[in-house]
Amino acid sequence: MAMRLLALFSALVLLLTLSGSVVRVLSLGVGINYGQIANNLPSPSRVAFLLRSLNISRVKLYDADPNVLSAFSNSNIDFVIGLGNEYLLNMTDPIKAQNWIEQYVQPYLPQTKITCVTVGNEVLSGNDTRLMSYLLPAMQTVNSALVNLGLSKQVYVTTAHSLAILAYSFPPSSGAFREDLAEYIQPLLNFHSQINSPFLINAYPYFAYKDNPDQVPLNYVLFEPNPGTTDPNTNLNYDNMLYAQIDAVYSAIKAMGHTDIQVKISETGWPSKGDPNEVGATPENAGLYNGNLLRRIEEMQGTPAKPSVPVDIYVFALFNEDLKPGPASERNYGLYYPDGTPVYNVGLQGFLPQMDFSAAKINTRNSDLSTLSLLVCFIAFLICA
Ligand SMILES: *[C@@H]1O[C@H](CO)[C@@H](O)[C@H](O)[C@H]1NC(C)=O
Numbered sequence: 019m020a021m022r023l024l025a026l027f028s029a030l031v032l033l034l035t036l037s038g039s040v041v042r043v044l045s046l047g048v049g050i051n052y053g054q055i056a057n058n059l060p061s062p063s064r065v066a067f068l069l070r071s072l073n074i075s076r077v078k079l080y081d082a083d084p085n086v087l088s089a090f091s092n093s094n095i096d097f098v099i100g101l102g103n104e105y106l107l108n109m110t111d112p113i114k115a116q117n118w119i120e121q122y123v124q125p126y127l128p129q130t131k132i133t134c135v136t137v138g139n140e141v142l143s144g145n146d147t148r149l150m151s152y153l154l155p156a157m158q159t160v161n162s163a164l165v166n167l168g169l170s171k172q173v174y175v176t177t178a179h180s181l182a183i184l185a186y187s188f189p190p191s192s193g194a195f196r197e198d199l200a201e202y203i204q205p206l207l208n209f210h211s212q213i214n215s216p217f218l219i220n221a222y223p224y225f226a227y228k229d230n231p232d233q234v235p236l237n238y239v240l241f242e243p244n245p246g247t248t249d250p251n252t253n254l255n256y257d258n259m260l261y262a263q264i265d266a267v268y269s270a271i272k273a274m275g276h277t278d279i280q281v282k283i284s285e286t287g288w289p290s291k292g293d294p295n296e297v298g299a300t301p302e303n304a305g306l307y308n309g310n311l312l313r314r315i316e317e318m319q320g321t322p323a324k325p326s327v328p329v330d331i332y333v334f335a336l337f338n339e340d341l342k343p344g345p346a347s348e349r350n351y352g353l354y355y356p357d358g359t360p361v362y363n364v365g366l367q368g369f370l371p372q373m374d375f376s377a378a379k380i381n382t383r384n385s386d387l388s389t390l391s392l393l394v395c396f397i398a399f400l401i402c403a
């Protein structure tokens with residue numbers, strides 16, 4: 019019995035590997051945010067299978083969930099893991115920072131490829147000034163712990179910001195940080211430059227559209243054909259808002275004396291559903307936004323101001339997350355429903371197995387049946403593709 023299961027399983031893996039040539043899978047440099055504020059998500063080992071079938075090789079977590087980090091052992095997926103804002107104060111203590119790295123990072127290396135720790139999320143756009151003052155010390159202390167443990171070459175330290183840290187974002191060449199944040203941002207930029215780590219922003223053109231649907235052209239935010247807008251200072255034409263936002267951040271960084279820091283998008287996305295007052299939150303728009311963005315990433319496009327630097331993006335998010343608070347849109351950013359069916363078509367074809375492949379679960383009675391049904395589904399999937 020066990021042998022037969024094993025044989026079936028190997029056959030599946032083989033089929034799946036071969037299917038790479040049958041199914042059109044975008045080979046993507048894109049990353050994806052794997053948020054888990056939900057009570058109905060598939061197990062991490064099934065998610066690993068789904069991501070492998072999508073050929074997605076970069077994942078960002080908001081925490082350092084040991085279940086995920088062990089399930090992705092030997093998966094060849096690059097992980098960004100997160101230290102939540104509630105850890106910032108403790109992380110200014112070298113002993114606690116080192117303990118954290120020893121507990122949540124070191125044991126998983128190198129089988130799970132953890133490449134980055136984000137320390138805090140959107141701290142500077144919040145209103146907790148104590149938290150703001152802990153941010154850089156916490157990042158420095160976590161980095162020193164990585165240096166002490168000999169891990170700083172493989173794991174870098176950064177944090178993620180909301181675009182609300184900008185006072186000006188248009189035209190992109192006039193991008194500037196809020197003046198009241200300069201006391202935090204200047205030393206933060208110096209640190210990024212010193213350790214050569216990227217500056218991350220969470221950027222949602224959707225918000226700009228939702229707040230102002232009469233002024234903001236939908237095609238401009240969805241990467242659809244449109245005349246775009248020209249920056250009067252540089253004469254560069256922008257055919258989409260996201261690239262304008264990225265270049266605005268480059269300008270803001272340059273205005274503070276740095277041209278040596280790369281800007282990456284730690285989150286961007288579009289909700290497929292929202293409350294009645296959330297204009298534009300539809301599956302059609304979400305499919306256009308994410309699908310068009312994936313095509314541009316596949317072409318390795320840069321922004322108008324940095325044409326030779328391909329935009330580097332983590333899409334938000336892998337799954338709809340039913341327990342997220344706030345307006346309905348918050349629970350509907352996923353590319354997938356928790357059962358593994360796509361919310362809309364973005365040209366990705368993924369596959370979520372019906373059963374858990376972790377060894378412990380294989381010898382239950384039902385798994386024989388589910389393996390068979392999986393095989394049937396899988397063959398159907400191949401035929402349909
Ligand atoms: C998966 O992505 C890698 C690089 O990211 C690429 O070399 C490979 O061809 C892709 N495979 C498929 C089936 O698209």
Ligand SMILES: *[C@@H]1O[C@H](CO)[C@@H](O)[C@H](O)[C@H]1NC(C)=O
Binds near residue numbers: 104105108
């Ligand atoms: C911070 O450290 C204190 C003392 O060690 C501990 O009790 C607390 O749980 C820690 N906070 C977090 C968020 O881990």
Ligand SMILES: *[C@@H]1O[C@H](CO)[C@@H](O)[C@H](O)[C@H]1NC(C)=O
Binds near residue numbers: 143144145146
């Ligand atoms: C700012 O603080 C107030 C009161 O403490 C809180 O209600 C509000 O949600 C906070 N705003 C943000 C953006 O954190």
